[in-house]
Amino acid sequence: MKRVHLTLFNSLLLLTLVIIFAVGCSSSAPASSVAPSAPTNPEVILATTTSTQDSGLLDELIPIFEKQSGYIIKPIAVGTGAALEMGKKGEADILLVHAPSSEKLLVDNKTVINYQLVMHNDFVIVGPSSDPAKIKNEKKVVSAFKSIAENQSLFISRGDDSGTHKMEKNLWTKADIQPAGTWYQESGSGMGQTLNIASEKEGYTLTDRATFLSNSKNLQLEIVLEGDASLLNIYHVMQVNPEKFSKVNSAGGKAFVDFMIHPDIQKIIGDFGKDKYGQSLFFPDAGKKMEDL
Amino acid sequence: MELIWQGIKEAFRLIINGDPEVFGITLLTLKVSGTATLLSIIIGLPVGTLIGLKEFPGRRFILSIFNTGMGLPPVVVGLWVSIFLWRSGPFGFLNIMYTPEAIIIAQAVIASPFIIALTAAAFQQTNPKLRLQIRALGTTRLQYLFLLLNEIRLPLMAAIIAGFGAVISEVGASMAVGGNIKGYSRVLTTATVLEVSKGNFDVAISLSIFLSLLAFTITMLLTMLQQKQQGG
Structure with a gap:
């Protein structure tokens, strides 16, 4: 009897103590608790x-x-x-x-x-330095997308209906291409993760410049096309x-x-x-x- | 390899310097997952006891639901809790979407099936003859229950450990209902996801080390409690 109380009691006590400790230590209010004029609905x-x-x-x-x-x-x-x-x-x-x-x-x-x-800011197309689809000399994103599709070079798409993905789909439509096949893969994840995948698999991808620059230290990718007005x-x-x-x-x-x-x-x-x-x-x-x- | 080394160094740097942000995230993680586990015990223990000891129609069906619940993906729980807590949802008036409280609710939903199903299984494993014998001693209902609880104290602690392990490691629900807001609803798992997508792998590794250490410490304390009572 007594021991039962002890076991359950102890475990509950431990959890409670842990929580009290955590509550006590953390300032429970969000970092920004200084309110100059305290709006009614902050x-x-x-x-x-x-x-x-x-x-x-x-x-x-x-x-x-x-x-x-x-x-x-x-x-x-x-x-x-x-x-x-x-x-x-x-x-x-x-x-x-x-x-x-x-x-x-x-x-x-x-x-x-x-x-x-x-x-x-602008989007850029990044890819491996070997540039298998030879798009470094292209000036227009439409022709770059066309040569990626013709060469069946690996392209990693966000595939998540994000702003970048919407932009990418627009560009494929402009190039009059329905991207499909083993060369076209959807990551279904954020830009950072998609860049990692493209880097590991040596594929091309469309990225915003900001995310590419802030991630570039980990990536084996370089900008292969930039500056087109549609980007x-x-x-x-x-x-x-x-x-x-x-x-x-x-x-x-x-x-x-x-x-x-x-x-x-x-x-x-x-x-x-x-x-x-x-x-x-x-x-x-x-x-x-x-x-x- | 160098990256792993960098991550470990970063983790030690954060510990030694007592980085206030990481410290705050760790405490919040502890607070949220601890409260959620406590809640799930409060909900799960009576329900599990009922299913384990009482015969009633549909018992097996209900038990299978809770058994399935142990495998419920956190991201699914996150979605459903979101739907209920959104402004447009039935509990929108509570105004707790994107708060640590919302994460506690979602995590309690995740942990409860573990407590319920494992408590029920533990009770069912007790020897029916023993149950009969305890009854024959003329115990009151409450005494009977406590004696049986004593019998299942080891699997019960295992249930609590499993529940806590499930919630401290989940990311999908915390991200969906907490929103990963800096200094407010960011826990260790969501912070790790963010640092990975920012490309700060060394920070992500150090956060993952923090998370593992935290999970290990709490689980070890619980395990020691569990084993201390054994065989006496």
Whole structure:
């Protein structure tokens, strides 16, 4: 009898102690508990793409915003497809994504408002230095894709409906090719992981420059094509329409959109990554028109 | 090979310098998975006892459900808990999506089948003659239960260890319902995934060493508790 109590009691006690210890040690509030003006609804959910998180840009910008405004940003980094879907269901307050053609649908049906151009960078095609499809001399992405398909050189696609994947599918359509066969493989994972796969298997892939640069130290890949105008990677920020979804944090969303297009923040975006990679990862575009890029 | 070495060095550097971020992530992991295991014991022990000791129609069917539950992929649990906790979901009013509390709920769902199924199996393994004998001693219901619990204390601890092992190692559910928010809902497994996708393999390796050490320490403590009581 007594021993039973002991065993169960001890194990529960141990677990409880462990938890109390953990609770006691960690500051339970999120890192940003300093609220200058304490908004009534301080939590803001930002659905965004993995590239803004993996490149480290969000880690740079969010603390500044939280300190200035008192809001707490919860960045949920998923593919652009999933981020847009979260917007459609009202699960997020702000979207920061990079698939203009898909975003247009949401703007048109008023799912999102306050749609603002923030920045761009560009996509590049990377591949093994041996360049089996001989595309280093190509200038146009369409002809590069054509020669990859003709040579049946290995191409790793994201295959996850992300902004990068949407861009890639557009480019195949432009090249009038239905990619299929053993040379075309879908990783179904994020950009970093897809680059690793391409590197290990000596394949080509389409990547945003920021993620490629921040991962390049581990990769046996090099840029084989860049600079084609159709490779622009354009990021917009937008609020999910509070009139459509009552739980959306309207004030917090607006504050973040205003923050992202503010000249000071635009400068930080433009400088981000220069010290580490010797070049900018993103180019600020607030106030410009998409056609002028 | 050099990468592994780098990772180990990085892990020691983080431990020695007491890196506040990694330290915070480790504590949160402990807090979340510990609470989830505790919750699953509170839910699982009575349910497992009921299934193990009572005869009722549909018992085998229910037991098979919980047996299957032990193999439930965390990412599936993550998806379903998300659907319930989203603003548009039935429990959206609670406002706990993308919080550590949401991870605790998902992990409790993952661990409970282990406690339930293994508790039930342990009770069923006790000798029916023994049960009869205890009854014959004129025990009250509660005394009967405690005596039987004493008999199954080893497999019971094994159930708790299995449950804890399942939740501290899962990543799919934590990522889906916690959102991997820096300094708030980032646990060791989701932090590892992030560092891998950032290409920081050395940090990822050191985090994985942290995770293994943590899992080992807790499991060792539980195992020592389990074995201390043996044979006496």
